[in-house]
Amino acid sequence: MKVVNGLSIGAVASTLLFMASIPAADAATTSQQVNVTLGGKQVLSLRAIVAPDPTSHQLTTWIPAQDVKDVASDVGLSAEWVDGVNQLVLMLPVGNELSIKSNLHYHAVKQDQFVTLVNSTTMQYGPLLQKNGTGGTTYLPLYYVKETFDKLGIKSKWTTGTWALAGKLPNPPATPISGDLNATFSLALANTDATKLGLPTPPVPPAAPVTVTLPMNPLFQTSSISFTDTNDSLPMEDYIQSGQAEYAVNAHVADVEAWFKKAYQAQGYHQTGSGQAINFKTGDYTESLDFAPTTQPANQQMNVTMSFKAAGSDETLISYWVTDLVLPQRPADTLIPANVTQVDITLANQSGAQNATTSSQSAAGTTDELVTDPTAIKNLVAAVNGLTQIDPPGVSSGGSASSSGATAANAPNQATGTTQQQATMVFSTTDGQKFTVVANKRGQSYLDVQIGNVAFTDVAGSVWKAMKAAVNGASS
Incomplete structure (x- = not known):
């Protein structure tokens, strides 16, 4: 853990x-x-x-x-x-x-x-x-x-x-072990867990297998001792590839960690976190450091977790755990064309409460609006087409279930019973095509936007705000 x-x-x-x-x-x-x-x-x-x-x-x-x-x-x-x-x-x-x-x-x-x-x-x-x-x-x-x-x-x-x-805990500075800070080794990543778990098939195949280059001190050696339990989350998203390696070095834990901090910085990474884990039954104590590339593409989230455990007085076990999330580019068939003539919008409050800001009411908790104003349509199409971040279907790398349109990452502490609203927008073009877009909002949180069978994150609520402007004639 x-x-x-x-x-x-x-x-x-x-x-x-x-x-x-x-x-x-x-x-x-x-x-x-x-x-x-x-x-x-x-x-x-x-x-x-x-x-x-x-x-x-x-x-x-x-x-x-x-x-x-x-x-x-x-x-x-x-x-x-x-x-x-x-x-x-x-x-x-x-x-x-x-x-x-x-x-x-x-x-x-x-x-x-x-x-x-x-x-x-x-x-x-x-x-x-x-x-x-x-x-x-x-x-x-x-x-x-x-x-x-x-x-x-x-x-x-x-x-x-x-x-x-008298004062705080003494914390004498560690002395990094010797070794070239630019020394590396290659670790091949793979995506197998999503297939084994039978998760939903993504709209675009996962990226091809990749190999990453990571710091490795020349003093490292293989060890007959290994970590008795893992401190790493199981990657279960369709788009995540992962890899693991274990080595040992005859040096104090703090000195090994100090070397890694310098080596990762020298090789273009920055530290993103740290952690500790205890198993009182086995007596195992593990420390960890997290690193990520300082520069990486917007659709990529690579993370390296380094775990360290003392094995005797002068040996440290080191574990590399790498996850690389590479989201595909937005599918072309999710883009709304420019020749839209009207947008049918249905607003529904999931709690059943009336929506007082809409102009027409067809049923309790539901309102319908037909938008034909060219400027409002143009702004709404631009907001939908501006979404680029896919929210992968299936299970997240942290092990918790996620479903499209149900993630409120920007406001996790919403009160129980907060009203959830859903806007279903049907875009009609001059050549008879129809595109359905569904946006969700819970309280003050903007949830995923569903375009066809693909979910996109929209933390800023750009689509919802453009939709409300189209309905009411002003931002809300």
Whole structure:
């Protein structure tokens, strides 16, 4: 599992054997305000409690588990509290070469206990409290969190009511491994998954198989060890070709990553993202960097994901995962000719609501309009013919189903129940030809435009706006 610019914890639930119920904190606990400072400047104010440590029986300060995420973020760590299975998951920034040492072995937590992990390394087991019973706020003892931070080089001091952090996580610069930054190897890509899955046949055959040239350090070698699980999405679009390769190098992960950053830049790529993945069951921790060509055709989307995993103290496994989406040119038979004399437009609200902006009404939620004005027709034809980006049918490279006319990429957070409108336009020419174009809109989002059996993206809503101008005589 891979997450770009985020934290992967999807493997957590499958790795633990049980979930302990947590008793409520002692009724005698008292509240305490905790001020968190960083370099002498206050950054947070937390509502904590004071209660006995079940191990030492001494009064100690407990802070909400969710607030630990904010403190960790302020010092340069990614953090996640995994409720129910009681894990405090901390991650160093991608490329941080800080050495993490611990002789603890991971096991499922005991009752009233939590475990702290850093980049999948088990750092400590400590007690926890849960206020108001199961489902209430979970509290972690500040002492144990502070102890983990200390082990990572994040020094701090605790005085009653103030947690003073001296500075952020140390991040010493990595030293790139040696090797010509322009050294390359060739990787052949192929499109086989779409055929195997029986996805819809595209309107134009996929592009011919291609070969890409990628950076490869001369020190790389084959390895008997491989990635135990993949961090890459399965490419399932008809137009995507993909390829994969694995190598190893006897060097530290951070130094290998540093070389790749320089090599990809030298060879005309730019970094588009990074990510981390943890599998607590196997102990695997993987980092990844994403690159794309700085210059590529408008109809092409090539991406290279480089995954890195430590195999021992001085060996790094490297995986190349390349996807190349090449969309075909727009089919000629989807272009509307210039000799259009009229356009029949039917507007329908999918929710059944009336459309108050149209001039004639034939049924509830549906209006019809006949456009004959030459200027309005010319503008509408130009908007339709101006679409060039095909939205491939089938399943996307991320694994989620997509269907023509149903993708609202420019506004993914539309409220449930938002009205969806559909405009069906029939263009009639002087020689008797008819062309049907269907445009969709959900709330403020412009969806795909269907021309014949081909869907086109129209994020700017150029066709919808030209259609409304033709109907109403003005932009809406």
